[in-house]
Amino acid sequence: MSKVKKKTIRRSKGERIFTIFNYAFFVVLGLIMLYPFWHVVMMSFSSVEATAKGGIFLWPKGFNLDTYEKVFKDPSIWTGYFTTILVTIVGTVLGTLFTAATAYPLSKSRLPFGKVMSLLVLFTMLFSGGMIPGYLLMKDLRLIDNRWSLILPGLINAYNVIIMKSNFQSIPDSLEESAKLDGANDLVIFWKIILPLSKATIATIALFTAVGYWNDYFSSVLYINSKDKWALQAVLRYMLTNTNQAMQSAGVTVTAVSNVTAATIKAASIIVATVPILCVYPFVQKYFVKGVMIGGVKG
Secondary structure, rough: OOOOOOOOOOHHHHHHHHHHHHHEEEEEEEHHHHHHHHHHHHHHHOOOHHHHOOOOOOOOOOEEEEHHHHHOOOHHHHHHHHHHHHHHHHHHHHHHHHHHHHHHHHOOOOOOOOOHHHHHHHHHHOOOOOHEEEEEEEHHOOOOHHHHHHHHHHHOOOHHHHHHHHHHHHOOOHHHHHHHHHHHHHHHHHHHHOOOHHHHHHHHHHHHHHHHHHHHHHHHHHHHHHHHHHHEEEEEEEHHOOOOOHHHHOOOOOOOOOOOHHHHHHHHHHHHHHHHHHHHHHHHHHHHHHHHHHOOOOO
């Protein structure tokens, strides 16, 4: 049997130089963006003497876990975790479902006034009701100091609707026509055909929605009066701006003698609030690029 020779594409010297420069540029850019987070991580594990001196933290200086022990003694961290996890899970599930249910009819040309409705959705990306009307709405709905006020305002995002709509438009109409010949209605087609074919885009929208809910702190400041119902980001904001007061209310002394300072508390608090959502990304990363590309094929 004759051996099959693999043909390789020869690149010019200029193309090779550009590729090397391109890789080097993005490696340096990635390190620049990664270092601030890495600095905070290493500082959170360092001793108070090292953090007092400052400088570059490429590794922990005087390894110390006392800071994390003190942070987790604060009950507001756990109530913040509970609220944020609850809001993120419920908001992501409902938000992704409602986004898909909104985008599906808008993707059909047979929808009466479909173009007008699409323009209205697009309009909300440019203009919003504002903070005061939003607060008055939550007040009229009797949702002030209620965790539903953290979920409902961000349930549907116009940008996500447009991505999902574009994805649905890329699915051939022949699939739906075949299902209708078999007796399926629009609801059955949506659940059993359209959604299974849109897993990549759904995973992408779910990631966008989850990150949005996890990072939201202003809704807690605006709508929640009880501190035990604050989201984790609102707790983190309070700890960063009132570190000593926050730790003292939890019965923790923040001094060099206790091997804990305000700087190490802030660093540890940031890591505690950031790491959980970072752990989610690897599980949906394989769908991320594919979902955005599929959703961006048609406008």
